[in-house]
Ligand code: V47
């Protein structure tokens with residue numbers, strides 16, 4: 001059944017008047033309300049939200065599924081903040097167990113990718129006093145001097161708020177300084193859950209939700225792009241998730257600067273919230289789907305595959321997701337320390353392309369700004385020819 005027929009089926013036959021109403025809105029490309037989103041979280045089934053989200057996903061992108069070739073660099077895994085969900089925060093007490101890279105160390109990492117066709121470096125990590133405006137501007141300049149075409153996607157309002165305050169700079173002045181040094185875009189981290197009821201408990205002391213949004217607003221108004229995340233599945237409830245997405249949707253109406261929304265599933269290893277159970281896959285898929293339905297003004301929804309694992313990432317492509325991040329390598333420690341599915345989150349381009357093709361989607365390598373680099377629709381790898389389905393069913397000759 002086509003998705004529009006499936007939506008028609010819900011509109012005509014659902015026993016729930018509310019579900020009919022939400023399905024009608026999706027069909028008519030009308031924005032859903034906060035109340036509708038709450039209803040979907042609380043009362044709709046996975047298959048119902050999946051039909052609605054997939055309809056929107058296919059309307060926006062057809063079968064296209066994006067990824068990019070990037071690498072992550074983390075200057076340090078020691079952090080003076082004490083976010084309870086983060087496996088870095090505990091290291092401040094035993095600093096010698098962590099790493100604190102110098103500018104030269106960071107440049108060695110960059111140079112290690114000289115012979116690889118990566119288009120983006122994603123820089124994120126702990127907050128420490130020596131990583132200040134001077135350190136980061138020197139780092140950005142050194143990267144651009146070495147490899148001008150490499151897109152620098154770096155730091156979040158958590159770091160920016162801290163380093164600008166220390167340098168007695170306004171956010172405006174600070175972001176202009178970063179741009180002049182070579183910053184190209186901002187990743188979506190540090191958003192967690194904006195609502196103070198939750199944020200104060202899990203991420204006390206770091207920038208507030210309003211400050212996070214203000215730094216993105218300024219960056220967008222300077223003409224640049226960024227992403228947004230939401231850390232879910234810990235102590236928040238559905239109202240907090242909807243509140244978080246509402247604030248993102250409002251800012252996006254104002255600036256149109258966000259590219260991608262990335263829900264991040266809370267992982268419970270090695271942090272102060274280890275006693276909490278992790279959300280189940282059905283919940284993760286529902287969360288992707290409802291994000292896709294609610295955030296009508298976001299072009300893309302991304303599943304960060306190292307965190308959720310390859311199979312859930314494949315499933316997510318039928319629940320609103322159109323982007324699988326990239327072919328990152330194993331320098332990303334924040335997730336492996338928190339218990340991500342992939343202990344060595346590295347995939348070759350061929351593996352990532354196959355992962356996408358095997359769920360009948362159409363892989364596209366993009367740059368950070370979603371310009372197409374390689375269209376893999378008709379590219380056939382040797383290993384494709386050997387693939388006969390997940391269960392390796394015998395080929396039946398009639
Ligand atoms: O803000 C920390 C999260 C984020 C845990 O913009 C955890 O393209 C789950 O934002 N369980 C940083 N999550 C990563 C991030 C990101 C990742 C990939 C792509 C992009 C992008 C951005 O990692 C933090 C925090 O929310 N995090 N600890 C944990 N235990």
Ligand code: SF4
Pocket residue numbers: 079080081082083086087088089125126127158203206
């Ligand atoms: Fe530090 Fe970020 Fe971890 Fe919070 S989430 S402790 S700010 S590294």
